[in-house]
Amino acid sequence: MPATEDHATPALREADRQMTICNACRYCEGLCAVFPAMELRRDFSAGDLNYLANLCHDCGACFYACQYAPPHEFDVNVPVALAELRAESYRHYAWPGALSGLFDKNGTKVAIAASLSVIAFLIGFMALVDPQVLYASQTGPGAFYAIMPHNAMVAIFGAVFIYAIAAIALSLRAFWRDTGDAAVTGGSFRQAVIDAGHLRYLHGGGAGCMNADERPTDNRRLYHHFTFYGFILCLASTCLATLFHYALGWQAPYGWWNPVVVLGTLGGLGLVIGPAGLLAARRRRDPAVAAHRQSAMGIAFLWMLLLTGLTGILLLVLRATPAMGILLAVHLGFVLGLFVSMPYGKFVHGLYRFAALVQYARERSLDPETGEQGAGLKSGQKIETV
Numbered sequence: 001m002p003a004t005e006d007h008a009t010p011a012l013r014e015a016d017r018q019m020t021i022c023n024a025c026r027y028c029e030g031l032c033a034v035f036p037a038m039e040l041r042r043d044f045s046a047g048d049l050n051y052l053a054n055l056c057h058d059c060g061a062c063f064y065a066c067q068y069a070p071p072h073e074f075d076v077n078v079p080v081a082l083a084e085l086r087a088e089s090y091r092h093y094a095w096p097g098a099l100s101g102l103f104d105k106n107g108t109k110v111a112i113a114a115s116l117s118v119i120a121f122l123i124g125f126m127a128l129v130d131p132q133v134l135y136a137s138q139t140g141p142g143a144f145y146a147i148m149p150h151n152a153m154v155a156i157f158g159a160v161f162i163y164a165i166a167a168i169a170l171s172l173r174a175f176w177r178d179t180g181d182a183a184v185t186g187g188s189f190r191q192a193v194i195d196a197g198h199l200r201y202l203h204g205g206g207a208g209c210m211n212a213d214e215r216p217t218d219n220r221r222l223y224h225h226f227t228f229y230g231f232i233l234c235l236a237s238t239c240l241a242t243l244f245h246y247a248l249g250w251q252a253p254y255g256w257w258n259p260v261v262v263l264g265t266l267g268g269l270g271l272v273i274g275p276a277g278l279l280a281a282r283r284r285r286d287p288a289v290a291a292h293r294q295s296a297m298g299i300a301f302l303w304m305l306l307l308t309g310l311t312g313i314l315l316l317v318l319r320a321t322p323a324m325g326i327l328l329a330v331h332l333g334f335v336l337g338l339f340v341s342m343p344y345g346k347f348v349h350g351l352y353r354f355a356a357l358v359q360y361a362r363e364r365s366l367d368p369e370t371g372e373q374g375a376g377l378k379s380g381q382k383i384e385t386v
């Protein structure tokens with residue numbers, strides 16, 4: 001992947017123009033990490049701009065604070081400029097480059113992938129499973145595997161998941177190289193984990209995210225937490241189930257108080273509450289700070305998460321009934337659709353943002369005079385930005 005050709009696109013040129021104005025103004029330096037990172041630069045390469053775009057958490061606060069926002073002739077709208085560039089950066093760093101076009105009209109493509117996946121599982125089950133098994137109640141260990149053999153599940157989902165991880169890792173490597181290519185220190189990584197875990201920069205300098213009525217609320221941050229930790233709990237549940245299956249020979253489905261089910265239930269609830277809240281929050285958001293290019297991609301991703309969580313909970317509740325076979329097909333279809341779309345959809349935003357936070361933590365720890373690694377983050381000091 002070659003480094004970004006400097007300012008080759010309208011989104012890069014617009015972000016460069018606005019960051020240059022902001023760098024002269026600096027009024028918003030206390031709002032988030034973007035402005036302190038911007039102030040470390042006198043001009044902006046394309047890699048710098050992509051880094052700043054992914055460091056932005058899209059809270060909207062700087063738009064409402066800005067004396068140069070429309071109708072001022074400077075027409076400064078940092079949330080939209082950086083969101084447009086962020087969407088473009090996903091496409092630019094995608095691996096393989098031949099599939100980068102999947103980020104165009106992404107909402108439609110994710111919906112098609114999910115629909116095809118669900119349909120394929122439904123047709124596959126109806127064609128391959130004895131109706132007396134598919135439409136009958138299945139209980140006890142191995143009940144799911146009477147419908148779809150465990151090895152077949154592992155082969156399909158394992159292959160797609162490994163591809164998704166590899167594609168995302170190679171995309172991230174291209175992003176990292178283009179935006180600094182610095183050595184990651186333990187301190188900067190730890191600081192980024194703390195900042196990402198708290199969504200520190202999604203609170204608009206303390207006020208919260210802005211809605212159309214210009215009243216700040218913190219709801220998006222709260223629902224992001226539900227979504228993120230819901231996903232992590234579901235992942236933990238799946239890993240634990242794999243361990244139980246292969247190391248201990250315990251076959252799903254498990255009892256209600258089994259850790260696999262407890263983690264999966266809590267995670268599933270998070271994946272329903274979080275995306276539902278974020279979808280509702282989108283409707284209240286001021287259109288002035290909503291970026292068109294991100295919109296359908298974000299909505300499709302939230303629906304994928306919501307439907308994955310919802311069908312998972314339905315499967316859990318109805319697993320001992322004759323509906324289990326069809327629900328299993330629908331749930332597996334959404335999970336596969338989610339895995340397939342992971343490297344080429346909004347899922348990547350969290351990883352690029354995390355990489356930008358690592359980079360930010362690292363450069364904030366450098367000595368401004370020498371450019372050498374300072375003592376700060378090496379010894380565990382926290383960044384005090386906002």
Ligand code: SF4
Nearest residue numbers: 022025026027028066
């Ligand atoms: S967003 Fe507006 S007020 Fe804030 S730093 Fe930029 S130009 Fe200044």
Ligand code: SF4
Nearest residue numbers: 032056057059060062
């Ligand atoms: S995180 Fe918020 S305050 Fe910072 S640049 Fe993005 S929209 Fe503006």
